[in-house]
Amino acid sequence: MKTKKVTIHTLDSMKKRGEKITMLTAYDATFAQLLDESQIDLLLVGDSLGMVVQGHETTLPVTLEDIIYHCRAVARGTQRAHIVGDMPFMSYQSSIQEAMANAGRLVKEGGAHSVKLEGGAQHADLVAQLVSAGIPVMGHIGLTPQSVHTMGGFKVQGRGDGEAEQLLQDALTLQEAGAYSLVLEGIPSVIAKTISETLDIPTIGIGAGPDCDGQVLVIYDLLGMNDSFKPRFVRRYEHLATRIRTAVDAYAADVKNGAFPSEQESFFMDKAQRPKSANASVSAIALAGGCGPGPLSEVSPEASPNVSEAPFSVESSMYSTVHKPKP
Numbered sequence: 001m002k003t004k005k006v007t008i009h010t011l012d013s014m015k016k017r018g019e020k021i022t023m024l025t026a027y028d029a030t031f032a033q034l035l036d037e038s039q040i041d042l043l044l045v046g047d048s049l050g051m052v053v054q055g056h057e058t059t060l061p062v063t064l065e066d067i068i069y070h071c072r073a074v075a076r077g078t079q080r081a082h083i084v085g086d087m088p089f090m091s092y093q094s095s096i097q098e099a100m101a102n103a104g105r106l107v108k109e110g111g112a113h114s115v116k117l118e119g120g121a122q123h124a125d126l127v128a129q130l131v132s133a134g135i136p137v138m139g140h141i142g143l144t145p146q147s148v149h150t151m152g153g154f155k156v157q158g159r160g161d162g163e164a165e166q167l168l169q170d171a172l173t174l175q176e177a178g179a180y181s182l183v184l185e186g187i188p189s190v191i192a193k194t195i196s197e198t199l200d201i202p203t204i205g206i207g208a209g210p211d212c213d214g215q216v217l218v219i220y221d222l223l224g225m226n227d228s229f230k231p232r233f234v235r236r237y238e239h240l241a242t243r244i245r246t247a248v249d250a251y252a253a254d255v256k257n258g259a260f261p262s263e264q265e266s267f268f269m270d271k272a273q274r275p276k277s278a279n280a281s282v283s284a285i286a287l288a289g290g291c292g293p294g295p296l297s298e299v300s301p302e303a304s305p306n307v308s309e310a311p312f313s314v315e316s317s318m319y320s321t322v323h324k325p326k327p
């Protein structure tokens, strides 16, 4: 489906007309294409990939190269959505110069349309410089996973004395610096509501209640890929962990008992097209009693009553799909 690309201006208009914004994480081309076809507005190549793809306990080990690699894959699968590249831990904290160069790589090499970085007012100068260099910036405040050790764990933020005011101040400072949007993570709904109503730029919530201008989830959580991870803020729309295990068990059983691959999933050759040596080996197999129709069997598309499609066509590409005839 060809639709207009989502830009930061689209998001601004959506906030103005009160239309909710959808964002999901994506780490590869296949998922990106599916989410893009579902009209998800923003695809975040999040450093959460460190946990759900790489198997780390935190997002801290993720490198800039990792994010670039996954951004490139996501960019190849995306036509419509706006792609946000996450700045990983220590790719923007040590100096503005280094941060600018790293953000530039996410855009130039990764194909990201904007970058996201965690933290509040302390990054205002960096945000302003990135924006003036032509790189749109999404902020991220509240529960900022890269500060897991400072926070003492992945804990809801904003409940302590003065913390709500600090969050609002950070949000306003980032907006002032030029951020086009803000992720609000792991904060009480009432604070997220105040911030969302105060700011002109859209807020995207995760564990921040229903009053943000949009919502984001990690796609693996939404799909229920990990049945031992179900925090309060996640809604599972699928239970893929169970479904994947069932499918894989069925595949393994079929391989073990010889039911996969079948004739329909195998390739054949017409007699005339076989090299002499192949005919010799077919004859040898036939003389030895045969082992059923195999890749060199005499079965042709015409001879096979049940199959009339691509797997039997000697011209077809190995990867050609069996298309259903048009009605």
Ligand code: KIV
Pocket: 025, 044, 045, 046, 047, 048, 049, 086, 183, 185, 206, 216, 217, 218
């Ligand atoms: O890395 C990530 O996936 C994120 C979202 C949870 C907002 O930062």
